[in-house]
Amino acid sequence: MQLSLLLEHFSNNINQFAYQYIAALDSRVKEVLAINDDLAEFYSSAFEFSEDCLDILIKHRSQKTKAVKLLSVYENIDNYLSWYTEQNILHLLVSH
16 A cells, blocks of 8 residues: 555656646747747757756756666656657757
């Protein structure tokens, strides 16, 4: 019983983090894509965006769980966030 509560609590927390990260990422991508008149500003903002994403993902990975039962939940979220971030960075690059 205790383990199932721990797993549920961990899953809820990491899913909330993922949701907030994705919401912020989507908002920032829209801001960067709205820069149309200055190509240098666009690429500077896109670079800053990618650096910010990298910093957040590095901090997230520094909090990796050591509990074997929770590791698969963590790894699934981490893989999804990495993929989602990569797709959005590529989207920025091909849009201009």
